Amino acid sequence: MRQRRTEKWIGALALVPALLALGCADRTLSRSGYAGVELDPPAPKPEFVLTDTQGAPFDFRARTAGYVTLLFFGYTHCPDVCPVHMANLGAVLNRLPDEISRQVRVVFVTTDPARDTPERLSTWLAQFDADFIGLTGSPQEVERAQVAAGVAPARPDSTGGADYAVGHAAQVMAYTPDGVGRVVYPSGTRQVDWAHDIPLLARAGGGS
Amino acid sequence: MTWWCSATGEAWTWTWRTYPGVWLLVALLALGYWRLTRRRPAEDRDPGRAWVGWIGVLVIWVMLDWPVGTLGAGYLVSVHAAQFLILAFITPPLLLLGVPAGRWAGLARRLDRGGALPAILKVATHPVVAGVTFNLVVLVTHVPSVVDRLMAQQLGAFAVDFAWILVGILFWWPVVAPVPPRRGGIPGSILYLFLATVIHTALGMWLLLSRYPVYGVYELAPPIEGRSAMADQAMAGGLMELVGGMLIIGAIAVLFFRWAAMEEQRP
Numbered sequence: 001m002r003q004r005r006t007e008k009w010i011g012a013l014a015l016v017p018a019l020l021a022l023g024c025a026d027r028t029l030s031r032s033g034y035a036g037v038e039l040d041p042p043a044p045k046p047e048f049v050l051t052d053t054q055g056a057p058f059d060f061r062a063r064t065a066g067y068v069t070l071l072f073f074g075y076t077h078c079p080d081v082c083p084v085h086m087a088n089l090g091a092v093l094n095r096l097p098d099e100i101s102r103q104v105r106v107v108f109v110t111t112d113p114a115r116d117t118p119e120r121l122s123t124w125l126a127q128f129d130a131d132f133i134g135l136t137g138s139p140q141e142v143e144r145a146q147v148a149a150g151v152a153p154a155r156p157d158s159t160g161g162a163d164y165a166v167g168h169a170a171q172v173m174a175y176t177p178d179g180v181g182r183v184v185y186p187s188g189t190r191q192v193d194w195a196h197d198i199p200l201l202a203r204a205g206g207g208s
Numbered sequence: 209m210t211w212w213c214s215a216t217g218e219a220w221t222w223t224w225r226t227y228p229g230v231w232l233l234v235a236l237l238a239l240g241y242w243r244l245t246r247r248r249p250a251e252d253r254d255p256g257r258a259w260v261g262w263i264g265v266l267v268i269w270v271m272l273d274w275p276v277g278t279l280g281a282g283y284l285v286s287v288h289a290a291q292f293l294i295l296a297f298i299t300p301p302l303l304l305l306g307v308p309a310g311r312w313a314g315l316a317r318r319l320d321r322g323g324a325l326p327a328i329l330k331v332a333t334h335p336v337v338a339g340v341t342f343n344l345v346v347l348v349t350h351v352p353s354v355v356d357r358l359m360a361q362q363l364g365a366f367a368v369d370f371a372w373i374l375v376g377i378l379f380w381w382p383v384v385a386p387v388p389p390r391r392g393g394i395p396g397s398i399l400y401l402f403l404a405t406v407i408h409t410a411l412g413m414w415l416l417l418s419r420y421p422v423y424g425v426y427e428l429a430p431p432i433e434g435r436s437a438m439a440d441q442a443m444a445g446g447l448m449e450l451v452g453g454m455l456i457i458g459a460i461a462v463l464f465f466r467w468a469a470m471e472e473q474r475p
Contacts, residue, residue: 046472051355059317078219079219080218080219080430083430083431084427084428084429084430084431087437088427088437089422091436091437091438092420095419095443118283167321187428188424188428189422190420190427190428190436191420191421191427192420195419195420
């Protein structure tokens with residue numbers, strides 16, 4: 001009798017992690033099993049050349065060929081979406097196995113080249129991951145890159161004075177190693193979603 | 209209108225924010241407490257005891273209002289965990305200890321007279337009912353999907369804060385309140401407190417061991433300089449484990465020494 005009661009208590013306690021796990025599992029997956037939003041039809045990887053934080057030209061398509069490429073347009077004074085995306089990507093890449101994270105390139109293009117100097121961009125990105133690539137250019141070059149990537153060009157909010165905000169696309173575009181854009185990750189993408197999808201992206205389109 | 213702290217998605221600033229709902233709740237609590245303690249006969253006046261209760265009210269105010277309430281509702285899960293520990297483990301015994309002895313005697317007489325309310329109070333404060341209710345509420349208010357939904361709304365965040373205070377009072381009642389009398393005595397209270405540590409210890413471990421942030425509301429909140437979501441979560445887990453454990457062990461130690469002193473005095 002006592003043993004049965006003990007078993008009941010242990011069974012009840014086992015419900016604790018089960019209930020918590022159930023509370024975590026409210027993610028829906030796309031047709032191909034991605035947590036992100038799958039593009040239908042897929043988009044080609046854009047072609048543009050900008051300047052990296054060392055001041056050297058960076059041919060986006062050529063320099064990221066063969067890698068899972070995560071492209072984001074944002075700015076370092078952004079109070080919310082940009083640091084959250086970058087922090088989540090940095091945290092996940094740091095935890096994924098080396099053979100996966102080695103296949104990933106994160107490219108951050110500033111939409112605020114006036115304030116985001118190469119030094120500032122480099123320092124800001126390094127707090128998330130020293131391997132993140134920061135790109136800048138003239139406002140026209142940055143706008144052309146956004147158009148090439150198929151996102152709405154960013155617009156500074158002129159009412160904010162010197163501490164102005166910049167309205168920009170909030171999604172990260174993901175390109176598989178074959179150079180095809182398959183999935184986008186909107187604002188609100190969680191670390192657990194990235195951890196689920198990055199290995200899938202690495203395997204898709206000819207990745208190892 | 210913003211009447212209670214909730215997750216807003218706005219960047220954190222040190223600009224003062226007002227929450228009339230918090231002020232109203234604290235005012236009602238203070239009014240109720242003042243009515244309990246005012247105009248007591250000389251033999252029932254214990255300024256030290258009254259201060260304990262007033263400190264409880266003050267701590268509740270600090271925990272719910274800006275900046276602690278704002279940070280805990282929508283920015284840092286570690287502050288949310290600290291709020292939980294303080295609202296559920298520290299303020300309820302302070303409020304109960306602050307009630308004058310004469311008021312307890314009056315309540316005991318009402319319980320003896322019977323009726324629906326005394327019967328409900330007797331059942332609700334029974335250790336099994338109080339312990340199970342407390343742990344169930346603690347568990348449910350830490351389930352990620354529940355937290356993410358509730359903390360994003362003012363009513364939901366209010367429900368969480370209020371539930372913690374309410375079940376905290378319920379939980380500590382059998383240990384601190386002298387009525388209704390319990391059969392288990394101090395050893396029973398020690399066992400009760402020990403069993404009560406299971407859920408929040410498990411929650412703390414789960415937060416510490418989770419590979420990724422479990423609460424979207426805190427993971428996706430505008431970041432506060434120098435704090436990553438995982439470091440924040442680890443801090444929350446550590447607080448639940450260490451501080452939560454220390455509070456319960458401290459309470460058990462107080463009860464144990466009181467019991468030992470009583471045993472020594474026994475002829």
